[in-house]
Amino acid sequence: xVSARSVSVGPSSLSYTDLPWIIQHREDRCTLxxxxxxxCPKEAIYLAYRRQRMPKLDVLKKSRGNEYRTFVGIRQKTNxxxxxxxxxxxxxxxPNEAIMPVPNTNEHRTLFFHNQKGQPQTRGGRRNVxxxxxxxxxxxxxxxxxxxxxLDAGRHxxxxxxxxxxxxxxxxxxxxxxxxxxIPPTREIFPFVIGSMSFGALSPxxxxxxxxxxxxxxxxxxxxxxxCTGEGGCPPWVLKSPxxxxxxxxxxxxYFGWDEIIRAIPEMQCDPAAIEIKYGQGAKPGDGxxxxxxxxxxxxxxLRGVPEGVDLPSPPVHQTLYSIEESVMKMIQTMSxxxxxxxxxxxxxxxxxSAKSVLNNLVRNPYAGGLLIDGIDGGTGAAYNVSMDATxxxxxxxxxxCYLDLVAQGKQNEIPIFAAGGIGKNGNVTQNGMALIMLxxxxxxxGKYIMQSVxxxxxxxxxxxxxxxxxxxxxxxxxxxxxxxxxxxxxLVAERVSEVFMSISTEAKKIMAPLxxxxxxxxxxxxxxxxxxxxxxxxxxxxxxx
Amino acid sequence: xxRLALKTAIEPFSPYEVLTAMEAMQEGYDxxxxxxxxxxxxxxxxxxxxxxxxLSGIAHSEAAWQRLNSIMEQRGYELQYDHKFETIPSLVExxxxxxxxxxxxxxxxxxxxxxxxxxxxxxxxxxxxxRANGEENGNDLTAFSFWPDVATIKEVGWPLDIxxxxxxxxxxxxxxxxxxxxxxxxxxxxxxxxxHPFFIQGIATMTNGENTAFVPIRDWxxxxxxxxxMGYQSDSEVFAHILHYTLKQLKLPLQAYKHIITPLKNAExxxxxxxxxxxxxxxxxxxLIIDGPNAVIGTLPDExxxxxxxxxxxxxxxxxxxxxxxxxxSEMCGVAAMIPDxxxxxxxxxxxxxxxxxxPDRKELTIWSQLDPYPLAQVA
Ligand code: SF4
Ligand code: SF4
Numbered sequence: 001x002v003s004a005r006s007v008s009v010g011p012s013s014l015s016y017t018d019l020p021w022i023i024q025h026r027e028d029r030c031t032l033x034x035x036x037x038x039x040c041p042k043e044a045i046y047l048a049y050r051r052q053r054m055p056k057l058d059v060l061k062k063s064r065g066n067e068y069r070t071f072v073g074i075r076q077k078t079n080x081x082x083x084x085x086x087x088x089x090x091x092x093x094x095p096n097e098a099i100m101p102v103p104n105t106n107e108h109r110t111l112f113f114h115n116q117k118g119q120p121q122t123r124g125g126r127r128n129v130x131x132x133x134x135x136x137x138x139x140x141x142x143x144x145x146x147x148x149x150x151l152d153a154g155r156h157x158x159x160x161x162x163x164x165x166x167x168x169x170x171x172x173x174x175x176x177x178x179x180x181x182x183i184p185p186t187r188e189i190f191p192f193v194i195g196s197m198s199f200g201a202l203s204p205x206x207x208x209x210x211x212x213x214x215x216x217x218x219x220x221x222x223x224x225x226x227x228c229t230g231e232g233g234c235p236p237w238v239l240k241s242p243x244x245x246x247x248x249x250x251x252x253x254x255y256f257g258w259d260e261i262i263r264a265i266p267e268m269q270c271d272p273a274a275i276e277i278k279y280g281q282g283a284k285p286g287d288g289x290x291x292x293x294x295x296x297x298x299x300x301x302x303l304r305g306v307p308e309g310v311d312l313p314s315p316p317v318h319q320t321l322y323s324i325e326e327s328v329m330k331m332i333q334t335m336s337x338x339x340x341x342x343x344x345x346x347x348x349x350x351x352x353x354s355a356k357s358v359l360n361n362l363v364r365n366p367y368a369g370g371l372l373i374d375g376i377d378g379g380t381g382a383a384y385n386v387s388m389d390a391t392x393x394x395x396x397x398x399x400x401x402c403y404l405d406l407v408a409q410g411k412q413n414e415i416p417i418f419a420a421g422g423i424g425k426n427g428n429v430t431q432n433g434m435a436l437i438m439l440x441x442x443x444x445x446x447g448k449y450i451m452q453s454v455x456x457x458x459x460x461x462x463x464x465x466x467x468x469x470x471x472x473x474x475x476x477x478x479x480x481x482x483x484x485x486x487x488x489x490x491x492l493v494a495e496r497v498s499e500v501f502m503s504i505s506t507e508a509k510k511i512m513a514p515l516x517x518x519x520x521x522x523x524x525x526x527x528x529x530x531x532x533x534x535x536x537x538x539x540x541x542x543x544x545x546x
Numbered sequence: 547x548x549r550l551a552l553k554t555a556i557e558p559f560s561p562y563e564v565l566t567a568m569e570a571m572q573e574g575y576d577x578x579x580x581x582x583x584x585x586x587x588x589x590x591x592x593x594x595x596x597x598x599x600x601l602s603g604i605a606h607s608e609a610a611w612q613r614l615n616s617i618m619e620q621r622g623y624e625l626q627y628d629h630k631f632e633t634i635p636s637l638v639e640x641x642x643x644x645x646x647x648x649x650x651x652x653x654x655x656x657x658x659x660x661x662x663x664x665x666x667x668x669x670x671x672x673x674x675x676x677r678a679n680g681e682e683n684g685n686d687l688t689a690f691s692f693w694p695d696v697a698t699i700k701e702v703g704w705p706l707d708i709x710x711x712x713x714x715x716x717x718x719x720x721x722x723x724x725x726x727x728x729x730x731x732x733x734x735x736x737x738x739x740x741x742h743p744f745f746i747q748g749i750a751t752m753t754n755g756e757n758t759a760f761v762p763i764r765d766w767x768x769x770x771x772x773x774x775x776m777g778y779q780s781d782s783e784v785f786a787h788i789l790h791y792t793l794k795q796l797k798l799p800l801q802a803y804k805h806i807i808t809p810l811k812n813a814e815x816x817x818x819x820x821x822x823x824x825x826x827x828x829x830x831x832x833x834l835i836i837d838g839p840n841a842v843i844g845t846l847p848d849e850x851x852x853x854x855x856x857x858x859x860x861x862x863x864x865x866x867x868x869x870x871x872x873x874x875x876s877e878m879c880g881v882a883a884m885i886p887d888x889x890x891x892x893x894x895x896x897x898x899x900x901x902x903x904x905x906p907d908r909k910e911l912t913i914w915s916q917l918d919p920y921p922l923a924q925v926a
Contacts, residue, residue, distance in 0.1 A: 144758050156858065159811070163829055170796055173830040177823065186829055188812065410769025413833045516758035519808065519857050520835040524762040 012116065014078045018109035020463055021086035021101040023076040029098035032072060036090035036099050041472040041484075044084040045099075048075035074099060080113050086464045089474040103462065114385065121385040122290075124468025124478065126283065126422065126448055127377050128389055130461040133425055134396050134536060135432040141545060142528040144516030151518050153509035158518045160508055161224060162191040162443045164274055165344030165369040167414055184369065185342050187273055190217075190225045191521055192433055192504050195420050195445030196250045196276060196348070198230030199257075200291045200300045200312070201381035201468070203485035205493070206455055206477045211238065212490060213454065213497020214246045223501050226273040228445070231289050231314060233257015233303045239264035244272050250348075251335065252278035253288050254314030256304040262338070271343045274369060275335045279327070279358075280350030282378030282395070282421040284387035288314030292382060294471035297480035325361050328368070336367040344369030351375040351393035351421060359402050363411050370416040372445060373398055377422025379448030379459075381478055382469030395421040396439060400540050403440025403524060412524060416442035424449030425461070430507035438525045439540060451477055454496035455488060548742070548754040548876070549728035550863070552843050553884045554851050554904055555871035558588045558720035561699075565709040567883035568728050571876065579729035580705040581741035583750050584697045585849055586722025592627045594650060599623075599669055601649050602698040603676070603689040604738070606642045610686040613679060614647070621672055622654030629719065637711035639703045642686075646712060648697050648719075666747050669693055670774050677739075688738050691745045695847075697721070700741040723849050727752040740779035744786035747774065748847035751789055754876045755840040755861040757781040763788070766833035770795075785842045788834050793846075799921050800852070801914055802827065804901045807836045808857040810916055820920040843874050851904040859898045865911060866893035872904045872911070 016022050023045055037045050052071040057064050076084055086101045114121035144151075165186035168176065176183055194214065199207055210227055217225040231252035238244060239261060249272045251258055280286070291300070291312040301308040328347055335345045346369040349358055355373055362368035375395025380388065399419045406412040419441035423432045425448075433444040451457035455477045458465040468478040476488035512518060515528050522528065530545035531537050537544035549571045551564050561582055587594055601618070605611040618625070627650040635643065657665050673692040680687030690698035697719070701708045705728045709715065727742035742752035757763070760781035767775040767787050772795070775787050785807075792803045809828035815821040828835075838856025841863035845851050853865055853874045865874045866881040866888050873884035881893060894911065896902050903912040 144756055151858070157811075161812075163832065167829045167832070170827075170830040173826060174796060174798075177826065183826060407765045407769055410766065410771065412766065412769065413830070516756060516839070517837050519837045520759065520832065522759070522762070523833075524765060525759065527761040 012080070012113055014080070014083075014109055014113070016076060016078060017104065017106060019076070019078065019083050020104050020108045020110055021084040022104050023074070023084055023090070024100050024102050025074045026098045027071070027073050029096045030073060031096055031098075033095060035093040035095065036074060039089045039093045039474070041087060041089065041467060041474040042082050042085055043077070044082045045074050045076055045090060048073055080110060080116055083110055085467055087458045087474045122382060122469055123385055123388070123466045124379070124381045124383075125459045125466035126379045126388065126425065126461055127392075128461050128463060129377075133377065133422060134394065134531075135423070135435050136426055136428050137531050137533065137536075138431075138435040138542075139530045139545065140434070140438075140511055140515060140528050141530040141543070143514045151513040151516060153506070153513040156513070156518050158509045158512060159520055160190065160505060161188045162521050162523070163187070163416055164189050164226075164346075164418075164443070165416070166366075169414060182341060184366070185344050186369075187226070187344060188224060189273065189443070190223050190501065190505070191437060191443035192225070192429070192501070193248070193418065193443060193445045194225065194227035194450050195447035196228035196230035196248075196278065197381070197447050197451070198232040198250075198289070198291070199234065199303060200232040200295055200480070201230060201478055203473070203476055203479050203488060204299065205485045205488040205490045206451075207235075209455070209488065209490035209493025210450070210497060211243060211246075212494035215243050216494060216498045217501045218246055221498060221502060223505055225501055228276055231256055231278060232291070232300070233260050235303065236260055236264060240267045240269065242269050244268060245270045247272050248274045248276050250276040250278055251331075252314055253316065254312065256306070256312065256314070259305050260303060265338070271339060274344040274346065275339065276372065277328075277331050277335065277345065277347045279347050280352070280374065281348070281380060282350045282374030282376055282392050283380035284383035285350035285352060285392050286316050287383060287387055288316045290314070290382040290469070292469055292471065295478075295480045300480060328358065328361055329365055332365060332367045341367075346370035346372060346418075348372040348374060351395050351398040353393065355393075355398055355402055356405050359405060359415070359417075362415055363406070363409065368415065370418060370442070371402070372418040372420060373402065374445070375419070375421025377425055378420055379451075392421075395419050396436065397539050399436055399441050400439045404541070407440075407524070412440070418443050418445055420445035420447070424453075429453075430504050430511065433504075434508060434511045434522075435529065438522055438529050439542075440524045440526070442521075442523055450497075450500070453500050454493050549880070550742075550752055550754050550841065550843055550874070550876040551726045551880045551884060552724065552845070552851060552874040553871070554723045554845075554849065554873075554908060556722065556908055557870070558586060558722050559724070560715060560717050560720050561724045561726070562709050562715040564724045564726045564884060565705050565714065567873075567875070567880050568705050568726060570879045570883040571728075579702045579741045580700065580708045581725075581727045581729065581743050581752065582699040583691070583725040583743040583745065583752075583845070584719065584721035584723065585695055585845060585847075587695055587697055588720045589627065589629060590718045592629075592650070594627070596695040598626060598650050598652055599692050599694050600697050601647065601651060601673075601676075601689065601692045602696075603647055603687065604643055605645045605647060606686040606688070607644050610680065610683065611645055613683070614676065614687060617676060617679065618651065618672075622656065623651040623672075624654075626650045626652050632713040632716065634711050634713070637707045638701060640701070646699065648699075670747050674773055674776070693745070693748055696745065696748070696750070698743070698745060700738050702738070723845055723851065725750060725752055725843065725845060737779045739777055742780065742782055744780070744783045746786055746790045747794060749786060749790045749793065749844065751782075751786040751842055751844040753782040753785050753840050753842050754863075755838060755856070757784065757836060757838070757840060759835065759837040760784065762833055763836070767791070782840075785836070785840070786844070788836075789844055791834075800846075800850075800903070801901065801920055804854050804899075804914070804916055805920065806831045806834050807842075807854070808898065808916075809835060810899075814917065818917065818920075824920060841876060849906045853896060853902040854900070855896055855898055857898050862895070864893050864895050865902050865904070866890060867904075869909050872908060874902070874904075
């Protein structure tokens, strides 16, 4: 046995089998072109030289010996900082199919070392829980066929829009109509909204592609899609463009970007779709936004009105205000006033057992234009792993409870509830969204699904990729480094946006047609839902089916 | 499928006429129930003053009958006339029918002080009280309507058999308006209250088809916490309540009903002269949008009759007639059976944007289109 001192093994030493992803490299195919090592966002692989022993046996001469040659190939690093994230970029660029990351099915030791230098793990992505979620298991089972021919999704006319913004009680509407009073602004939008992803979190190419795609959906396809900026402002050219009407501007606790926005108001050609005030986020309740210094480029610094290359944490709460009630009331009113009471203003909160009290506050606030509730499965560009995995509340029961609370008060048409958090987590975006709509949401916000479907984001809930927070996004989606984001062609992103929304719109019709619904979105049509889980059925007030 | 028939005529006629017309439409119908609503009442053995309310329903036991009498007495109503149906119980499937009642009451003297609205509320609350009382006592008392000049009969079984069981052909009761619905037992269980026509404060509707948006509409109406918005044993009951809400609560003109249940499309609203108002109305009443397929036939206290379709217009309904007598039915043959002496080439089948009105003078049809200007002045 060798003495321990001569082996370089420490408490944090890892080997290939300890890592979540193991690189398989085939020497026989590799041409040493270097593409993989160049593209790897983690510098996880390197060109390695090894001495190789070639046993030599000469039977006739009855002699044995060795020959040595130098072998050149790709090897994987085993330290935490450079552990492979399974993004597969190396495979994508390899001209010869010589390299591929393979998931390690064994438990992996890295789980215990995400705390080096006293720093807990931070990452992007979603709660690391995979497999079908509750929404995936909901079935639409009230098929209209006893007395009626079911509708034809391809032939009949469907009305797939929803209202964003407060609507008055009919009596109050007529009164104000008679007296010339203020009628709160509303928007008629597609119920699947591109949820808040900030201009700092996303690369300029991603943002441009989304905006182009959204404009195409509205102006060419007639699908009134809107998208939300997230915290951190909006490029001035967009603020002054006619595309602003497709944009929901978000204000959050850091107030980043709002100098630019307020200054641009006099020059705006149209009103924004809405203002979203972020109080919480499903992926990391109780935590503010976090833009790490790597991502604070010159452009982002200018937009946010901060110096370049500094960390930009937003406080967990809106510091200037005393309580959520006061905050919600004052901020909503202030924002509504800033835009001449012509733009709906609504708060976004993380799903929580206390969501109902916020909702009831909004019911009494005449300027509140809705409530967006973001569930625990929501995505984020940067958060502590523990917040993402363990903090928050699933969206379905939270939305259902809030909706039923409004129903009891007869206010469900007045304050629209929007739901977010894990919609399309397993690809079933329309099914998940429509299930939430039938549970009572007026519409849903989708973020991570959009990144995955329109830009090919590689992240998943088995710890794949999810390095959005450190500015090394291999697809150029969440990076401010031009070398990386040039990989993403905004035109192709725009094309994908339109493909995705066309397909959601067709699928929504395919869901509504057999239920006999076409004239209005089936908000709260809970009689159409079933699930083969008795407890979930009871909790949601839908049918148990088996 | 449900079968609907409505006849309205200047000359009172027997409800039995409408029941025989329904026989013409029997194809594809399972005869699981009948609902009849009469307006413009005439009794051959009583001179009826149409201001006095009529209570219609069924007492299923003697005890219920006694309770009914004492409740009405306690609330100060004085019995004026008690119509005694000649019944042939063997023709009715149900065996717990102690008495079908149709009784005219005189309102309490104290009502003289009350406003019309207060009186209307009191009449509705009395009906609801009787209904609740029956429900508390094992459903032994069923109260369908309590309103001036309205009589309602509902029973489970084949329509003509029920007519025979109550000897409706004896002409002892006639009326100027008769709504009849042969109910198809579809998705909801057989229940007397689930028979159309549905009635609330003088407003009655009956429907064929399926109301696919029933649950959200019901939830919204229940949220109004208005005592009359209850029941919902049938998905069609909401059509009567929406009409009531439009006319009585919002106090909007009848034209608004169609704009609420089937609003125009955005592109049509953009071109409509009152598009801005109608878009606002659509948004605030969004939860009342019906999704059909349905044909809704309704009648109002002034004997106006109406017919509207849902937006998809996947249910049939025809209106036809002549000066003085009109019929609306879910099948053309129903119209022919009720008014044979009309010009059938003038029969009309409404499109998705139409509201058909037979006004009380019964001279000619009025056809409103949603694309026409909306009488906004009446709102302001
Ligand atoms: S999969 Fe990604 S992280 Fe892993 S080696 Fe390949 S490029 Fe690098
Ligand atoms: S591909 Fe980019 S955006 Fe997607 S998980 Fe990886 S780093 Fe994040």
